[in-house]
Amino acid sequence: MPLLLLKVNRLSAVFWDVDGTLADTEMDGHRPAFNMAFKELDLPFIWDEALYNKLLAIPGGLRRVKLHAEACGVTLTQDQLHQVRDRKRLYYLERVRQGHVQLRPGVRRLLQELHHAGVQQWIVTSSGSASVMALLEQIQKQIPSFDGVVTSDDVASGKPAPDGYLLALKRSGANSAASLALEDSAAGLSAASAADLRCLLTPSSWDAATLRDAGGEAAAVWDHLGDPGHPATLFSGASCQEGSVTLKYLETLL
Template sequence: MKNQKKLQAVLFDVDGTLADTEQDGHRVAFNAAFQQFNLDWNWDIDLYGKLLEITGGKERIRYFMENFVPSELNKNDLTNWIASLHKAKTKYFESLMETGNIPLRPGVARLIQELRQKKIKFAIATTTTMENVTSLLKSTLGEESIDWFDVIGAGDIVPSKKPAPDIYHWVLNQLDLPAQQCIAIEDSENGLKSARAALLPTLITVSGYTHQQRFDEAVAVLSDLGEPSKPLTQIQGVTITQGWVDYEILNNLINH
């Protein structure tokens, strides 16, 4: 029998994974920022789903301009203008978070509390900004929850965003752990590519915008992390033997 690895850390993506923030959070905030800047742009639900193939908010704005409104590209100091627009968007997103209208996905709070009790390390690896991470955690888990995470890798801390593996390499380096003793929890194909390029076993919990993407390299694909009172739905991969994901299930997944 092969030696069993013991799970040392869980690395969480944020948008779509911790909370379904995209459609009713980020998209709404982008549109509010566009209004503030007197732009007649509107990212509807379908368009935003396509734009999500581009990771990073500033990158998404630039891609939209290049492909939908190329006449706007002649602005003076375009990079700084995009950064200012994105900063306004982040403020709107923070305000949305503070209202508490975007809850954590099923099983997230339960799993985090179990990892805390078992003294298992957990971290964040995301392309969203640190401000967005902080707003979400404070509004859902409380003011002190930022300090629960051993490492938070967010935003522009690395040069290349997902699907590049940079953010996961950075977090693993900070944790000082090998990828094989950790697991990533993601919701998107780009997130899966990023985690797998860093050699991390990866569990997918699909979100509204990602359920039709390809997840062939995931150890398992689930509807969500599940709760004892509201079991998860298995989509593909290693069979989950109960209706919710806990430490033992994650430990089992890294040994497949």
């Protein structure tokens, strides 16, 4: 019986979201890139931080643009939406390469710990492949390689649909009961839960207050993963003495 318990509690795979979880991509990466695309294409939109914070409740950048435009009384054609997507992508890649996008606290430490322990690590994101690969290219010297990547280009529906997680589980061969998702948003939490994955939330500072009380489905909610000298704050779930999310802590959430 003790051997069975040990086997059940051993973590086999961690699935990482990207935007807002792995790195602070939204406010200093995607938002200004959208604004530059809007300006270039003569569209009457400027997304400041307060507005963008509200718009982040809409999963998917292109859908975010479409619904915001409609709310402003502007109907964008499919061609215009594709132009926004293409120009925004170029501006975002430029900002990533210029170093505007940084890893969140504790990410590098936990990635390395899980890698050394032989835990599979996958990216599961609603972002497109080009944006994800640009970020990985920029940070590849800081972190171990991922075992696989699932982006919006690989599935029919992005988060909150579970498609990305279900595909990652299939490709990795991991058991959902021995795996965890790391997310920062309600949409990500819904996607993970629908794929029968336990989920640890590290909401970004701009939506931490919302998820502090709305993360009931989450196994735990922290403000970040924690680093030496920079302990994390627990919002809900099991605590840990170290003030940092570790492999040992993740296994207690299974």
